[in-house]
Amino acid sequence: MATPNHVLSALAHELQRRQAVRAISEGHSSTGASALDQLLPNRGLKAGGLTEWLSHAAEGGLTFALLAASQAMKSRAASVVAIIDPKRQVYPACLPGWGIPLERAVLIRPSSSADALWAWEQSLRCPGMAACLGWLPETSSVALRRLQVAAEHGGGLGLLVRPARAMKEPSWADVRWRVMPVPIVSSNARPDPLRGRRFRVELVRCRSHFGGGVADVEFCPHAANPVRLAPALADPAVALRATGS
Structure with a gap:
């Protein structure tokens, strides 16, 4: 006979599953990180809207934007992802990972x-785009409003990676995240090259939702793009043998 704790755990799991299914049916897709999905009222990002990732370095926000874009592709068959990369920060070979x-x-x-703004607007207006992502520095409120209208028209996700100082600017985004790198504490004195990176992500703003929240998310590069490690090699030293003179 199942214990009360097991029953409650099963009910909570089933409730989360149904909420995720409902979110997908209503045009929402996962952020790619379950910890962030839990902070959103519909457990995902709404299609046809803008999401801003604010960080001091583009790398942190770009990581989350790529994850969200890959999830958006799953909900829109035969769709593509547009990447606006004016600073040439994206290495194409890493995208499949x-x-x-x-x-x-x-x-x-x-x-x-x-x-860049023209490329953003045209890409977001295209109905075949699951998501459009990239670095967008300081810009006017009018330009952001145009991007919001374009996203509503195309139905895809606009994933804007912006500098942290843009926090003071007005925004037309449905969701705003602040991404901050967090050091990974290791018990070993020597850093582990197989460990990934950890970020602290804060939900700064969510339209029609007054709650916030903070979550720590850690990425392991070998989990996203597994690399087969070379097996340990035997000692190359050859045993000396006595030879006759």
């Missing part, structure tokens, strides 16, 4: 801020 096949990725490297 984050769940984005190269044949379903469009890499755009504009040469000016005006071209």
Whole structure:
């Protein structure tokens, strides 16, 4: 006979499963990190909206944007992901490791801020785009409003990676996250090269939701893109043998 604790645990698991199914049916997709999904009212990001990842370095926010884009592709068959990369920070060969096949990725490297905004707007308006992501520095409220309208028109996700100082600027994003790197404490004196990176992510703003929250998320590069390690080699030294003179 099941104990009360086991019954409550099973009910909680079933409730989370049904909430996730409902969110997908209502046009929501996972962020790619379950800890962040738990902070959102619908356990995911709404399609046709903007999400901002605010961080001091583009690398942190870009990691989460790639994860969210890969999840958005699962809910939209035959869709593609547009990556706006004016600073050439994205290495295309790493995309499959984050769940984005190269044949379903469009890499755009504009040469000016005006071209970048044009690429953002056109990509978000395209109904075949599951998500559009990339680095977007300081810009006007009018430009952000245009991107919001474009995302609503296209129905995909707009995943904007922005500098932390943009926190003081007005935003048209449905969700705003603040991403901060956190050191991984190891019991060993020597750092482990197989350990990943840890980020502390704060839900700064969520439209129609007054709650916030903070979650720590750790990424292991070998979990996202497994690398087969070389087996240990035997001692190459050859035993000396006596030879006759």
